[in-house]
Every structure is written in structure tokens, then in C-alpha cells.
Amino acid sequence: MAAVQVLRSEWTKIRSVASTMWTLSLAVVVTVALGTLVSALANSQYANMPLRERLSFDPTVISFAGMTLGQLAMTVFGVLVVSTEYSTGTIRVSLAAVPRRGTFLFGKVAVAAVLALVAGLVTSFAAFFLGQAALGPHRAALGDPGVLRAVLGGGLYMTLIAVFSLGVATMLRSPLLSLGILMPFFFLISNVLGNVDATKKIGRFLPDQAGSRIMQVVPRMGDDTPYGPWTGLGIMALWVLAALAGGYVLLKRRDAQ
Structure with missing residues (x-):
């Protein structure tokens, strides 16, 4: 099957599964809503903040306060793109139609990445503009140094969160197992390793910890992270490539059972 046909097929499959599209919509709504709420609260409490917190106040990051929940939805989206076919058994038909495993996986990654990117950019810009409006006099402008970089x-x-989750789901094949590993990893293990002094130097190189630096504009006081925003995103991209490579190797070596 030609690459264009594979892309069309994957687009049809993703679009026809209501849960995947609803998950993307949920990522947008919850991220923007929570970010706006937290921004409004920060505006109302700014006068009561200690001087240390005011000096490191980052209005851009504040507007992304809902990104954690958005990350959750993107994780589910990435898993569903792959695991739905395994759970329903349609993966056998798909691989019979596209026997070349690389082409098959590329089609899924390409379509999922484009959808995730569109949803991610809409979410990011909407969260920023609404969040800054809620911050009132403490807001940042898109033209301020580092702000456009952070929003993009x-x-x-x-x-990258969605594509990383897709790669992990390709390796594990099970939606329950994939989510059972990814959820604790992102929302428990990574936070613990990144905030405990003994493991902080390791935690900062995990995908979400490294990638999230791209959204920071004002440096945190006492932050000694040895890389910048784009390098952090590059570290995250390496994790994504590793997950996709693992998914490809296992997909090529085993049956679709």
C-alpha cells in the first residue's frame, strides 16, 4: 500500500474512533480552563506573595498550569491510537493490508503527530492569551523575550507527549498496561525523582521534566539545571525517538497476536 493510502487509512481509523477525538478535545478544554482559573487566582493573590516568589513570578508558566491535565489527555490519546486496534483485534487486518511494519508505524505516527500538534498549539495559544487576560497588570506579552518560544x-x-505514549503503547500493545505504566511514570515517579535532592540530577533528564523547560521564561531561583529550554526539548525528543524505535523493533519481530 502506498504511503499516501496508509496516511488516509490511519486518518480514517483515528477519526472514526470517537474516544480519540474526544480525548484531544478534552486536552484543549481542561488545559485552557484550569490555566485561566489559576491565572485569575494568581492575580488576586499577587499582593500577598513573598518577595522571593514575586522575583521569580513567571506569568507565562502560570497560564500553563493546566498543562498537567492536558498531558494526561495527550497520553491517553497516544495510547488509544495504537492500542485500540490491538484490543479489538483489527490489528491483524491492518498489518495484512500494510505488511511493511515501518510504513504502518510511520502512518500512525505522522497522522497522530499532526493532530496532536494542531491540538497542542491551539491549547497553548488559547491558554496563554486567556491566562494573561486573567493576570491583569501582571501579564506578559507575546512579544516579550522568550514568551513566543515558550508558547510554541x-x-x-x-x-511529544502524545508520540512518546504512542511508542510505548506500540511496545506494550495493551491499553491498560500502557496507561498503568505511563500514568505513574509522569504523575508520580517523575515528580518524586525531580523534587528529591538525592535524585534531582537524574529526574531532570526524564522526558517530561526536560521538555517542560521550554515553557519557562523566568528562571527559577536556585535552579542549576545544566541545559536550556531547547536542549531540554531535544532531550525529550530523544526519549520519543527511543520509544518509537523500541516500538518498531518489537512490531517487526513479533506477530500481531
Whole structure:
């Protein structure tokens, strides 16, 4: 099957599964809504903040406060793109139609990445503009140094989360197993390793910890992270490539059972 036909097929499959499209919509809504709410609260409490917090106040990051929930939705989206076919058994038909495993996986990654990127950029820009409106006099402007990079980076970050999850799901094949590993990894293990002094130097190189630096504009006081925003996103991209490579190797070596 030609590459264009594979892309059309994958687009049809993703679009026809209501849960995947609803998950993307949920990523947009919850991220923007929570970011706006937190921004409004930060505006109302700014006068009561200690001086240390005011000096490191980052209005751009504040507007991305809902990104954690958006990340959750993107993780589910990435898993569903692959695991739905395994759970329903249609993966056998798909691989019979596209026997070349690389072409098959490329089609899924390409379509999922484009959808995730569109949703991620819409989410990031909407969260920023609404969040800054809620911050009132403490807001940042898109033209301020580092702000546009952070907003664009927010969309890229959400895209990489989805594609990383897709790669992991390709390796594991099971939606329950994939989510059972990814959810604790992103929302428990990574946070613990990144905030405990003994493991902080390791945690900062995990995909979400490294990638999220792209959304920071104002440096945190006492932050000694040895890389910048784009390098952090590059580290995350390496994790994504590793997950996709693992998925490709296992997909090529085993049956679709």
C-alpha cells in the first residue's frame, strides 16, 4: 500500500474512533480552563506573595498550569491510537493490508503527530492569551523575550507527549498496561525523582521534566539545571525517538497476536 493510502487509512481509523477525538478535545478544554482559573487566582493573590516568589513570578508558566491535565489527555490519546486496534483485534487486518511494519508505524505516527500538534498549539495559544487576560497588570506579552518560544514550545511539548505514549503503547500493545505504566511514570515517579535532592540530577533528564523547560521564561531561583529550554526539548525528543524505535523493533519481530 502506498504511503499516501496508509496516511488516509490511519486518518480514517483515528477519526472514526470517537474516544480519540474526544480525548484531544478534552486536552484543549481542561488545559485552557484550569490555566485561566489559576491565572485569575494568581492575580488576586499577587499582593500577598513573598518577595522571593514575586522575583521569580513567571506569568507565562502560570497560564500553563493546566498543562498537567492536558498531558494526561495527550497520553491517553497516544495510547488509544495504537492500542485500540490491538484490543479489538483489527490489528491483524491492518498489518495484512500494510505488511511493511515501518510504513504502518510511520502512518500512525505522522497522522497522530499532526493532530496532536494542531491540538497542542491551539491549547497553548488559547491558554496563554486567556491566562494573561486573567493576570491583569501582571501579564506578559507575546512579544516579550522568550514568551513566543515558550508558547510554541507548549504545543510541541504536548505533541511529544502524545508520540512518546504512542511508542510505548506500540511496545506494550495493551491499553491498560500502557496507561498503568505511563500514568505513574509522569504523575508520580517523575515528580518524586525531580523534587528529591538525592535524585534531582537524574529526574531532570526524564522526558517530561526536560521538555517542560521550554515553557519557562523566568528562571527559577536556585535552579542549576545544566541545559536550556531547547536542549531540554531535544532531550525529550530523544526519549520519543527511543520509544518509537523500541516500538518498531518489537512490531517487526513479533506477530500481531
